[in-house]
Amino acid sequence: MARIIVDDVFCKGCGLCVAACPKGVLALDEERITPKGYHPAKLVDPDGCIGCASCYTTCPDVAITVVK
Amino acid sequence: MANNNAAQERVLMKGNEVLAEAAMRAGCRFFFGYPITPQTELAAYMAKKLPLIGGTFLQAESEIAAINMVYGAAAAGARVMTSSSSPGVSLKGEGVSYMAGADLPGVIVNVQRGGPGLGGIQPSQSDYFQATRALGHGDFFMPVLAPSTVQEMADLIYDAFDLADTYRTPTMILADGMIGQMMEPVLLPPERDPESLPAKPWATSGTRMEREHNVVNSLYLSPEKLNDTNHERFERYAAIRAKEQRAELMMCDDAELVVVAFGAASRIARTAVRDARAKGIKCGLLRPITLWPFPEQAIGQLIDGGTRAFLSVELNMGQMVEDVRLAASGRVPVSFYGQTGGVLPTPEEVLAAIEQAAATMERGE
Amino acid sequence: MAKANVAPITLPSYQQERIGSQIAETEKIVAARPRVLTDVVTNYCPGCTHGIVNRLVAECINELGIEGKTVGIAPVGCSVMMYDFFNCDMIEAAHGRAPAVATGVKRVHPDNVVFAYQGDGDLASIGTAETVHAATRGEKITVIFINNAIYGMTGGQMAPTSLPNQVTQTSPYGRDVSKVGYPVRIAEMVSTLDGVAYVERVTCDSRAHIMQAKKAIKKAFQNQIDGIGYSLVEVVATCPTNWGMTPQDAFQWLRDNMLPYYPLGVYKDVVADGFANAAEAALDRAKDCPIAQQKKEA
Numbered sequence: 001m002a003r004i005i006v007d008d009v010f011c012k013g014c015g016l017c018v019a020a021c022p023k024g025v026l027a028l029d030e031e032r033i034t035p036k037g038y039h040p041a042k043l044v045d046p047d048g049c050i051g052c053a054s055c056y057t058t059c060p061d062v063a064i065t066v067v068k
Numbered sequence: 069m070a071n072n073n074a075a076q077e078r079v080l081m082k083g084n085e086v087l088a089e090a091a092m093r094a095g096c097r098f099f100f101g102y103p104i105t106p107q108t109e110l111a112a113y114m115a116k117k118l119p120l121i122g123g124t125f126l127q128a129e130s131e132i133a134a135i136n137m138v139y140g141a142a143a144a145g146a147r148v149m150t151s152s153s154s155p156g157v158s159l160k161g162e163g164v165s166y167m168a169g170a171d172l173p174g175v176i177v178n179v180q181r182g183g184p185g186l187g188g189i190q191p192s193q194s195d196y197f198q199a200t201r202a203l204g205h206g207d208f209f210m211p212v213l214a215p216s217t218v219q220e221m222a223d224l225i226y227d228a229f230d231l232a233d234t235y236r237t238p239t240m241i242l243a244d245g246m247i248g249q250m251m252e253p254v255l256l257p258p259e260r261d262p263e264s265l266p267a268k269p270w271a272t273s274g275t276r277m278e279r280e281h282n283v284v285n286s287l288y289l290s291p292e293k294l295n296d297t298n299h300e301r302f303e304r305y306a307a308i309r310a311k312e313q314r315a316e317l318m319m320c321d322d323a324e325l326v327v328v329a330f331g332a333a334s335r336i337a338r339t340a341v342r343d344a345r346a347k348g349i350k351c352g353l354l355r356p357i358t359l360w361p362f363p364e365q366a367i368g369q370l371i372d373g374g375t376r377a378f379l380s381v382e383l384n385m386g387q388m389v390e391d392v393r394l395a396a397s398g399r400v401p402v403s404f405y406g407q408t409g410g411v412l413p414t415p416e417e418v419l420a421a422i423e424q425a426a427a428t429m430e431r432g433e
Numbered sequence: 434m435a436k437a438n439v440a441p442i443t444l445p446s447y448q449q450e451r452i453g454s455q456i457a458e459t460e461k462i463v464a465a466r467p468r469v470l471t472d473v474v475t476n477y478c479p480g481c482t483h484g485i486v487n488r489l490v491a492e493c494i495n496e497l498g499i500e501g502k503t504v505g506i507a508p509v510g511c512s513v514m515m516y517d518f519f520n521c522d523m524i525e526a527a528h529g530r531a532p533a534v535a536t537g538v539k540r541v542h543p544d545n546v547v548f549a550y551q552g553d554g555d556l557a558s559i560g561t562a563e564t565v566h567a568a569t570r571g572e573k574i575t576v577i578f579i580n581n582a583i584y585g586m587t588g589g590q591m592a593p594t595s596l597p598n599q600v601t602q603t604s605p606y607g608r609d610v611s612k613v614g615y616p617v618r619i620a621e622m623v624s625t626l627d628g629v630a631y632v633e634r635v636t637c638d639s640r641a642h643i644m645q646a647k648k649a650i651k652k653a654f655q656n657q658i659d660g661i662g663y664s665l666v667e668v669v670a671t672c673p674t675n676w677g678m679t680p681q682d683a684f685q686w687l688r689d690n691m692l693p694y695y696p697l698g699v700y701k702d703v704v705a706d707g708f709a710n711a712a713e714a715a716l717d718r719a720k721d722c723p724i725a726q727q728k729k730e731a
Contacts, residue, residue, distance in 0.1 A: 002463070005455050007448065009472075014480030014680050020640060038479065054640045056464040060477060060484025062491075065444065065452050066463040098541060124540045128533065129566035136530035136563070140537020143524050144504070144545075148537070166527045272522035273542050277501035283516045285525040 002051025002068045006041050010063035013038030017055035017064060023048045026055060078255050083218045084109035084248040086256075087177055087241065088117070090222035091149055094229040095260040096175070097123035098148040100137035102130055104156045105189045106245035107179035111151060131156040135163030135176070142172040143284040145271030147229055151177035153245070154195050155186060157203070164238050165204025169286025171270075171301070173232035175225065177241045179248040182409040190410020191246035191332050196387035199242045200360040207298055209305050211239045211312065212359040214330040218252035224357070226257045231312065233266045235304050242359060244383065246332040246412070308361055315363035316355040317370075319345060323352030325426050326370055328392050329381040330356045332412070337381045340418035347419075349426045354378075359388070364395035371399050377429040381418055382406040403428065447472035467491040469500050473517045480680025482670040483512050485637045486579060486646070487519075490550065493651045494521065497658065503546045504538050506531040508560075510552035511585040529560020532567030535574045546657055548575040554584045557593040557617045564623070568663050571628025571711050575653045576663070578619060581670040582691065589675030593617045596694055601675075616694065620667045624700035627715035630662030632700040636669040636692065638684040661704060662711025669695050 004026075011034055018026045018041060025048035028039040041064070043049055051068045081089070088110045091099075099114040111127070118125040128134035134150050141148040152160060157178045167174055178199065182192035199212045211231045213224040225241050232239040272282045288294035319341060320326060329337035334355040341353045354370065356363050367378070377400050380389035389404040396402050405421035407413045444453050445468040456462070469491045477483045494500050500521050507515035509528035516523035526534040531549035539547045556564050556578050567574065583601055584590040591604040594616045598607040620634040631653060635646035646668055653664035669691050671683035678686060699705070703714035719725035 005452050007452055007466075009451070010474055012479035016480055016680050019681050036474065051463050053464040057640045057643050058485065060479075060481055060488075061475065062466045062470060062484065062488045065448070065456075065465045067456055067460040068463050098537075100537070126536070126540065129562050132530065133533040133536075133563050133566065136527060136533035137537040137540070139526070139530075140506075140524065140534035140539075141541045142537070143534070144538040144541035146541040148541075162527055163530070170525070272504050272524050272538070274502035274504060274522055274545050275500070275520075281520050282522045283525070284523070285516055287513060287525055 001046070002049045002066065003046055004043050004049065004055060005065045005067065007063045007065070008034040008040050010061040011038060011040040012036065012061050013040055014060065015041070016058045016060065017041050020054045020058040022052060022054055023050060025049055078253055080251055080253050081218065082109055082249065082251050083221045083243065084179060085113045086218050086221040086254050087151070087225050087243070088113035090225045090257055091175065091229070092117060092121065092123070093257050093259050094147065094226045095262060095265050096147045096149050096229060097121070098141045098146050099123070099125045099150065100128050100134040100141070100148070101150050101152065102128050102134050102156060104153045106181055106248055107151045107153050107177065109248070110177065110179070131159035132162065135160040138174045139163055139167055139170070139172060142167065142174040143170070143272045145268040145273050147233075147265065149175040149177065151179065153179050153181045154183050154192070157195065157198065161204035164210070165206050165208065166286050167238040168204070168208035168210060169206060170284050171236040172238065172284065173236055174238050175228045175232055175241065176238060177225070177243065180242065180244040188409050189245065191244040191383060191412065192408060192410060193244060193331060193333060193383040194385075194387070194408060195242065196359065196382070196384060199240050200362070200391070203240070208301070209360055210237050211235070211308060211361070212242050213240070214242045214357060214359050215247055216331050216334045216355060218247065218250060218254050220357075221247065222254050222257055235308055237304070242331070244332045245410075312358060313361045313363045313365050314357035315366045316357060317366065318353040318355070320352035320354065320370060320375075322374070323350055323370070324374065324376045325349065325351040325379060325422065325429055326354050326375050327351060327379050327381055327422060328354045328356065328388065330359060330388065333381050333383050336413060336415055337418055339415040340422055343415060343419045344422045344426070347423075349422060351422055351426065356388070362391040362395060364391075367392065367395035371396065376400055377425060378402045379422060379425040380404045381413075381421065383412070384408055401429070401433070443468075445470070445472070467495040469494045469520045471518055471520055475518055476514050477511060478674040480673045480683070481511070482581070482637050482668070483579060485643060486577060486668050486670065487512070487515065489643070489647045489650050490548065490577060491519065492647065493654050497651070497654055499546045499654070499658065502544060503548065506535045506538070506547065506549040508549070508551040508555040509586075510555050512550055512552065512579070513586065515550060529555050529558070530563055531555065532560065532563040532572070532574070532576065536567055536570070536572050539572060539574055543573070546575070546654060548577060548654070550577045551579070552585070553578070553580045553582065553592045553594040557619050561617070564619075565626065568623050568665065569626040569628045571662050573657050573660055574663060575657050576665040577650060577653070578665060578667045579670045580619065580667055580695065581672040582616075583672045583675045585672045585675055589672075594619075596690055618695065620665070620695070620700045623665050627718060628663050628711055629665070629701055630656050630703045630711040631664040632667070633702075634667040634669065634695060634697050634700065636687065636697060638687055660710065667695070669697070
């Protein structure tokens, strides 16, 4: 099973990963605020992630680690 | 290398070529420049000789590119230089400021011609302010050495590379078209052993995965950091001021009037001072070899020893005279005599200026 | 991209604690920060494509195993602080002068891998002379050119690459080509120079385009390692902040307006053209010029 881990230190909540996810399983977490004041990205449907790393590829802040 | 073992040899050479030859002997293997009169022979000599000893001569697309190549080569840890003449040196101002800000050593030669603007191509000393005050934006100085003979072209550029490396600063040779074009016998310095050159652990030449990465930079967005950096640099400047002032004194032991002149002007002033002595005027010559740091210690000692007036003789409208006044600190009067545009005053004209200054001094004005 | 011969992906040391602790022993890392990137959060705005291209450069350096001999030259502009983001040796250059600085480094250490990373104001306006001459000299360097049609760092002024009629702070009525002329098309211009080995224009608005951009950047580095000649990759990029759009809308504007003006593709590739390097290609182009054909003694 694949999933992503978002590093709150780097994430700026730009949402490019959300738009890039072919499975539509990412969203910005409105419940949380990073130390820099952004809503970070999160995996909202853990079962839907296929580990394709499209999110990693489009993330301008290299905040995403993809594991399988 | 050609002269590895021949310690020193005496040859007849042109000033500009001596600058090039002595720079190579000091370990300079990289030259970046752009054509301009009257420094042409220097670049031509480098173009011919550097490739033969494994060095690089590169004619850049502009003075701006040339000084930035110097910046890159200095960052990479090399002994590197560029040369130009007044209008070209103005263009280098940006890069020299960045070198000062990034604490990069390198040698810049200015074989001065008249200005402002395109000015002329005859000898001049009108870049004194530019060299000692403001060759580029920001708070910085750099050592400025002023040769007055072809021999000194060799000796001073040899020293300039060491000064640059020791204090991590751009360093300038401020020559002029007269000494650049002149031929004189010269004792060339020995070839510097590359192993004896100072290590540069700060250089950006690749980490080889053996150390933390190095950064060459002049940007500090934190005001405190920039402030600290500038203060640290000025501590080095204070050390240069304390240790590196150089001047030649001639007939100064009992001199009441001291002529201050550097470079080409000092050659004329030297004759005039001798002539004045012959006429019974107690005068001497102070020849600054370092223009920055200005030899203010020598000026102070002369006043302590009884000098009552100074006359600054320059090939400009009066620039160094301000440093003489600062050094004299109002203790004795300072006057000025100068010509520009390549009009070289005769010894007789300088003698007349000395006589006038001496008369003024006697009247107590 | 071929995945063969790539070392297992690991986290950089500074992420071991905060990210590594969340990874189970049974899990394998598929994608992670390249170790040549430092633990510094960039100054780039959210959604800025500089970050993507920075990462591509870092990945190429890691994958080519050249971190220890790479020297990067940062420009003046939004990526001015790049020296803080990379673990290889870095030099901050004066505005537009990165190719000259890169020349200085490369001439001193020909075995170093030297790259210049520059925006459109830096490379195509104030540094045009340095760019053209480093290219025509055939300096064996790698130039990454970010074209986002605006000055970002200073707050959105007209760039040399701003499109006709594009509204910026200093073209408030739209870029009037009758008064200020036309955008500079760098990939086209640089590809005409004999010292150049490889020029490609890429973009970064989608996963596929980003992978293509990485391929181009890697090739631009590989060309340098192989001594083939000067390489430049122009990346058509966005500036969501100064374009006044969301990052996603900025990508759409890029597709609608930037890509028709700045067509993607390979503009020059001497190796694909059958030459060993830029010098051979230059010799062939001038085959009717006798003096250009004279052989130099080594």
